[in-house]
Amino acid sequence: MSKRVLILTGDGAEVLEVYYPMYRLKEEGFDAVIAAPQQKMLHTVCHDFVEGWDTYTEKPAHLLPADIAFADVDPAAYDALIIPGGRAPEFIRNDPDLPRILKHFLDADKPIGSICHGAQVFLALRNRSSLEGRSMTAYSACKLEVESLGATYADETLHVDGRLVSGHAWPDLPGFMREFLSLLRHPADRTLSPSLS
Known part of the structure; x- marks a missing residue:
């Protein structure tokens, strides 16, 4: 039976950070299931950098159909989780079903991939002890959110802590997916790949 990966997202997702993982998972023969607050057509966006701007710009991107609503997700039916930015x-993170989903993956120690602003969803957890003492990276503007979770913000743009893979932004997707897929294929392996050490 093919492994199933839940991708948690919604309107305003960074187009590359949702489409790239989805297609890589499918290419590898895994089931990629898009979950959102409602089962509907989602609107993704393209974030890019423009000279003279202190932050990124945003433009509309591709439409993306959500396969399932958060309320209908049985997290036990999935082998791993990806959170695009x-x-x-x-x-x-304000959806009432999100904490239940996140808690399952953290408690079961299943592979979790979080990239860019994805770290913000963990703020939905009432009990954040599962992230205390952990380390992860995220887009630099999310450093305060990572630290407020009790985790250490990793300065590198790609970071692995046990079964938690995190990336800074969409340019890091090749390494992010390499590490995530390694954990998905070899669940017992919890160490940083030799290419990152």
């Missing part, structure tokens, strides 16, 4: 995390 963009603006979706700041919105979906």
Whole structure:
């Protein structure tokens, strides 16, 4: 039976950070399931950097159909979790079903991939002890969120802590997916790949 990976996202997701993992998972023969607050057509965005701006710009990108609503997700039916960035995390973290989903993956020690602003969703957890003492990276503007979770912010743009893979932004997707897929294929391996050590 093919492994199933849940991708938590919503409107305003960074287009590359949701499409790239989805297609890589499918290419490897895994089931990629897009979950959102509602089962509907999602609007992704493209974040890019423009000279003279202190932060990124945002433009509309591709449409993306959500396969399932958060309320209908049975997290035990999935082997791993990916949380793309963009603006979706700041919105979906308010969904009442999100903590239940996150808690399952953390408690079961299943592989979790979080990239860019994806770290913001962990703020939905009432009990954040599962992230205390851990380390992760995220887009630099999310450093305060990572630290407020009790985790250490890793300065490198790609970081692995046990079964938690984190990336800074979409340029880090090749390494991010390499490490995530390694954990998915070899669940007992909890160490940083030789290419990152």
